[in-house]
Amino acid sequence: MTRLISLIVLVCLWQIAAHFSNPRLLPGPMAVLTTMRSEAASGALFAALGVTLARVAAAFLLAMAVGSAIGYAMGRNALIDRAADPWVIVLLNLPALVIIVLAYIWVGLNEAAAIGAVALNKLPVTVVTIREGVRALDTRLDEMAHVFSFSPLKRLAHVVAPQLAPYFAAATRAGLSLVWKIVLVVELMGRPNGVGFEINTAFQLFDVPLLLAYALPFTAIMLVIETLAVQPFERHVSRWRPRAA
């Protein structure tokens, strides 16, 4: 409820600010809505949103899967950790733009380069988060599972996974926002479609209503995913924690 009121206040402030500004630089909510409607009617808006969402999903899943596996191995094995740690640090500190440009130069201006570059940007954050989770695993529960002869699968499902779930949720939350921002940059620089491409077009035309007509629906979709998927998942995995008195 508070979140909704807060959003309404934001829109009102926007309206007031637009009233006192040049409508070309800061159009009001209604002007953006009109542009949004015409873009939606032509189908262009949905096509762009669909393409971008698909890229976000692919890059996100790739980074989470590979990053979790590497993070798990590093958390469990000191040798792997020492060997891979410098790579992770280099990757963490490499600017997203450098990775994107290099990917386009080396792999070409194609979908694989775009998605790979985004995933590579997100990868080290996932690795570090999951590694922290693995390091925090309770060895006493591991011993319990050993004494009671839990199978490896049972141990993973009932002992390890529940302990990693909060870290996985944190990596998901941080990852989604990071991935979608970088996807727009990748699209702006080297794809012929998607929200990032449309924003580039709007930039060339100095068309702020068009820019916002593409940016806002996408932000809204990410907000909905966060509220309807990420937060319920977090609540579900922490349901066993005793409520604070």
Place this chain on the structure above:
Amino acid sequence: MSRVGDPARLEARVAKKSFRTASGQSAPVIADLSFALQQGETGALIGPSGCGKSTLMRILAGLDHDFDGSVHVPVHGRVGMVFQEPRLLPWRSVEDNVRLAAPNVSEAEVAALFAVLGLSEHRTHFPGELSVGLARRAALARAFAVRPTLLLLDEPFVSLDAPLARQLQRDLARLVESRGMITVLVTHDIDEAIALADRIFVLSARPAHVVGEIEVETPRAAMTDEARKTIAARIDALRDAG
């Protein structure tokens, strides 16, 4: 080291177990410790805190293989263990904790165990919702549910207040007597050892070895306070000598 077995006998011979200290030196924890128990017997290992009792339990449980000597555990046996802390999965209910450890246990068995241990009303509770005493009972239920051939109890009632510990000891004694397994109880509480064990092994300070063995007459119900005091005095005498 080796872990092989005889179907009805536990035989532990730990010639040497050491830990490496921070300065790189090797500190002996157990030296020439041996004891044996037959099927149906309960043995109590009693000794000063920090003498290596928990290390010995980890060896018996198969969690530590880095020692000189041999451990003969019952072949094809199942191990049930109660650790010093309950070690329940906090994200699973009491019943799920029991069933995950003992997938083949029948509904009737679970119900009977929970009834004996006073857990019937707490089946669906998460461990975080249980009192300390109830969590220990849940850990006991899990250990018994696997129908162990070897039951390891590592100070299962430590840090419980005395009346609660006595109550749990009585419940545990009933359960132990109704099964025919080998039970090893580690404790520093003489009364607990006398209440539960058929044989009491008195351990020395570090590095631990057995300084004496005392057989407790059964049936315990007929044991007089006088007899209890005599055993306690013998344990004290052995401890002082060790």
